[in-house]
Amino acid sequence: MKMDTPADIQRMKTSLLTNIRRSAYVYRVDCGGCNGCEIEIFSTITPVFDTERFGIKVVASPRHADILLFTGAVTRAMRMPALRAYEAAPDPKIVVSYGACGCTGGIFHDLYCVWGGTDQIVPVDVYIPGCPPTPPATIYGFAVALGLLEQKLTAKTHIEGEGERVGMAYPELPYNLRVHVEREARRMAGYRQGRDIADRFLGMLTIPGELPLNQRIAALISKEPDPRIAEIFLRLGDTLRGGELSA
Amino acid sequence: MLKLLKEVFRQGDATVKYPFAPYEVEKDFRGRPEHVAENCIACAACTSACPANALSMETDLAAGTRTWSISYGRCIFCARCEEVCPTQAIRLTTDFELAVANKADLTSQAVFKLADCVCCGEPFAPAKEIAYVTALIEANSGTNGASTGAEKSSEAERRRRLLSTCPACKRANDLQQIAQIAHRQEKNR
Numbered sequence: 051m052k053m054d055t056p057a058d059i060q061r062m063k064t065s066l067l068t069n070i071r072r073s074a075y076v077y078r079v080d081c082g083g084c085n086g087c088e089i090e091i092f093s094t095i096t097p098v099f100d101t102e103r104f105g106i107k108v109v110a111s112p113r114h115a116d117i118l119l120f121t122g123a124v125t126r127a128m129r130m131p132a133l134r135a136y137e138a139a140p141d142p143k144i145v146v147s148y149g150a151c152g153c154t155g156g157i158f159h160d161l162y163c164v165w166g167g168t169d170q171i172v173p174v175d176v177y178i179p180g181c182p183p184t185p186p187a188t189i190y191g192f193a194v195a196l197g198l199l200e201q202k203l204t205a206k207t208h209i210e211g212e213g214e215r216v217g218m219a220y221p222e223l224p225y226n227l228r229v230h231v232e233r234e235a236r237r238m239a240g241y242r243q244g245r246d247i248a249d250r251f252l253g254m255l256t257i258p259g260e261l262p263l264n265q266r267i268a269a270l271i272s273k274e275p276d277p278r279i280a281e282i283f284l285r286l287g288d289t290l291r292g293g294e295l296s297a
Numbered sequence: 298m299l300k301l302l303k304e305v306f307r308q309g310d311a312t313v314k315y316p317f318a319p320y321e322v323e324k325d326f327r328g329r330p331e332h333v334a335e336n337c338i339a340c341a342a343c344t345s346a347c348p349a350n351a352l353s354m355e356t357d358l359a360a361g362t363r364t365w366s367i368s369y370g371r372c373i374f375c376a377r378c379e380e381v382c383p384t385q386a387i388r389l390t391t392d393f394e395l396a397v398a399n400k401a402d403l404t405s406q407a408v409f410k411l412a413d414c415v416c417c418g419e420p421f422a423p424a425k426e427i428a429y430v431t432a433l434i435e436a437n438s439g440t441n442g443a444s445t446g447a448e449k450s451s452e453a454e455r456r457r458r459l460l461s462t463c464p465a466c467k468r469a470n471d472l473q474q475i476a477q478i479a480h481r482q483e484k485n486r
C-alpha cells in the first residue's frame with residue numbers, strides 16, 4: 051500500500067509526535083552556512099546541555115533520521131544535496147530550519163548564489179532563529195518541534211495611537227550636557243554599558259536638591275561595588291568640571 | 298578509585314536543568330530585540346544600521362503610513378539597532394526562546410502616521426519624528442536675535458512651519474525667494 055499523500059504524511063507526522071516512545075534521531079544538513087550553527091549544535095550535545103538525555107541523537111545518515119536539521123542559507127551548490135538528503139529521509143520526517151540563515155537567509159539573504167532559507171526548497175515545521183542559536187535556544191526549538199513546549203513568540207502589530215509622542219530624555223538637563231555625558235560614557239564603556247552608566251549618572255544629576263556635584267558623585271560611587279564603573283563616574287564628573295561644556 | 302569517586306561527587310552534575318528549569322543567562326546577553334513602539338519616532342536609523350536587513354521601513358503614501366518591521370528570523374543579534382536608536386526605543390533583551398512553528402510569528406510590526414506637508418499637503422515624514430525634532434530644536438534654540446515675546450513666537454512659528462514642509466516644497470520656496478531677491482536687486486540697480 052502506498053502512503054505518501056500529504057494527508058497521510060500529516061497523519062503519520064502527528065502520530066510520530068504524539069506516540070514517539072523512542073529516541074528522536076537528528077540528521078544535520080549543512081546547506082552552506084558559516085559553520086557557527088554547527089558549532090552550536092555540537093555544543094548542544096556536549097555533557098553540559100546533553101540532549102541525549104531526551105534521546106535526541108545526531109546520526110550520520112538521513113536514512114536513520116526522524117528530524118532533519120537544515121542549517122545555512124541554501125547556496126546554489128548545496129541545493130541538490132539538501133534535496134537529496136530530504137528525499138533520503140523516511141517519512142514521516144520533521145524538518146527544522148536552524149539559525150538566521152536557515153529561517154530567512156539571514157545575513158546572506160541577498161547574495162547572488164543564495165536561495166534564502168530552508169523553506170524555499172523543503173516544507174519546514176519549526177524555525178529556530180539565532181545567529182547562531184545558543185544551545186538552550188536549540189533545546190527549546192527541539193522541544194517546540196516535538197510538541198513538548200509551546201511557542202512563545204507571536205506576530206505583533208502596533209498601530210500608532212492618537213497623539214502618541216516621544217518626549218526628550220532628561221528635559222530638565224541642558225541638551226549639550228546630556229549628549230556630552232552619553233558620548234563620554236559610551237566612549238569609555240561601549241554603547242551598552244555606556245548607556246546604562248550614562249542613565250545612572252544623569253539620573254543622579256536630576257535628583258532635586260542643592261547638593262554640589264562632588265557630593266552627588268561621591269554618593270553614587272559609594273553604592274557602586276564595581277571599581278571600573280566607579281572610575282567612569284569619577285571621570286564623567288571630571289569632564290563636567292572641565293568647563294569645556296558651554297551649556 | 299575512591300579518590301576519583303569522591304571527586305566525581307564533589308563536582309556534581311554539570312548538565313543544566315533546562316528546559317525543566319529556567320536557564321540563567323548573562324544580563325548583557327544579546328537576545329531578542331524588544332521594540333517599544335511608543336518610544337519610536339520612526340526615524341529609520343535602525344533600519345539603515347541593520348547589517349542583515351532584519352529591520353525594514355515601508356512607506357505607504359496612499360494610506361499615509363510608514364511601517365517599521367522586524368524579522369526575528371533574519372536578525373543576527375548584533376545590537377547595532379540598539380546602538381543607533383536616538384530614543385532608546387529598541388533594546389536587546391535576554392529572551393532566547395524564539396523558536397516558532399509558524400514563520401509569520403517571527404515578524405513584528407509598528408505602523409506610524411505620516412505628517413502632511415504644510416505647503417503641498419502631501420505626506421512626507423512620520424508625524425512623531427517631526428514632533429520630536431521640533432521639540433528638540435525648540436528646547437535648544439536661543440532667542441535668535443529676537444527680543445520681544447511677539448518676535449520670539451513668530452520665530453518659533455516660522456521654524457515650526459519650516460520643519461513641517463517637505464523637501465520638494467522647501468526647494469521650490471527657496472527658488473522663489475532667490476528669484477525675489479534677484480528681482481529686487483535687478484530693480485535697485
Ligand code: SF4
Nearest residue numbers: 083084086149150151
Ligand atoms: S545563522 Fe549565523 S551562525 Fe548560523 S550559519 Fe548563518 S551566519 Fe553562520
Ligand code: SF4
Nearest residue numbers: 347372373375376378
Ligand atoms: S540586532 Fe542587528 S540584525 Fe538584529 S535587528 Fe538589530 S541591527 Fe538588525
Ligand code: SF4
Nearest residue numbers: 337338340341343382
Ligand atoms: S532608530 Fe529607534 S526611533 Fe528610529 S526607527 Fe529605529 S527604533 Fe524607531
